[in-house]
Amino acid sequence: MSDIPLEHVHVAPDDAPENAPAVFVLHGRGADEEDLLPVARHLPDELHAISLRAPDPLQGGYTWYELDLSAGGLESSQPDAADFRRSLDLVAESVDAATEAYALDPDRIGLLGFSQGAITSLSLVLEDPDRYAWVAALHGYLADAHADADPDGIEGKPVFVGAGAGDRVIPESRSAAAADRFEELGADVARGSYPGGHGIGQEELADLVAFVEAQAA
Structure with missing residues (x-):
């Protein structure tokens, strides 16, 4: 739909009533809006899935932002501030537009x-x-720009954080630190460490599906 800022794929439930629940899906660097649809299809049938495409082309896919590597290599990178701000705003605007x-x-x-x-x-x-x-965050971290955020309304928020014990792109420790911070803020955090690298294995998928099913119940 042209009034939704980001290109996307919408997978609707069969015979979905109005005011149905939904999940917005955000792919990784260099992928596209089709990449996580196989994962989304494992989620409860009553959910709309709206998979968004990041705004900038990259190596045959798309990226949400360029990387700031000033702190070292990829494993300690941060989002470029201007790109990150733009993508956060575009996603928020797309969520609002798609909800309507x-x-x-x-x-x-x-x-x-x-x-x-x-x-x-x-x-x-x-x-x-x-x-x-x-929110379910797989193989990510909490950006420095939001590390000190302490907003009202986060207490009790269900948050799932998945990490790969062998992940060399985003080390498990960075995901664990994000989970720790959300726990400090009072969120209801579920976390998992999985034996693979930078990808979603069957054990992680099963835990993700169980987490989302609990929210949709």
Whole structure:
């Protein structure tokens, strides 16, 4: 739909009523809006899935932002500040527009992100906790720009953080630090460490599905 700022794929439930719950899906660096659809299809049938495409082309896919590597290598990178701000705003605007366009329940909107999408999702829920019912962040971290955020409305927020014990792109320790921070803020955090690298294995997928099913119940 042209009034939704970001290109996207919308997968609607069969015979979906108005005011149905939804998950907005944010892919990783170099991927596209199709990348996480196989994961989204494992989620509860009553959920609308709106998979957003990042705004900037990159190596046959798309990226949410360029990387600031001034602190060292990829494993200690941060989002470029201007790019990150733009993408956060574009996602928020797209969520609002799609909620209206697809007659979604504004009180049952979740976020599911992988890698850059996870980093973006964690920052979005800190910027507007009341907008999102839950967030699942796989193989991401909490950006420095939001590390000290302490918003009203985050207490009790369901947050799932998945990490790879062998992840060399985003080390497990960075994901764990994000989970720790959300616990400090009073969020209801579920976390998992999985034996693989920078990808979603079957054990992580099963835990993600169980987490989302609990929110959709």
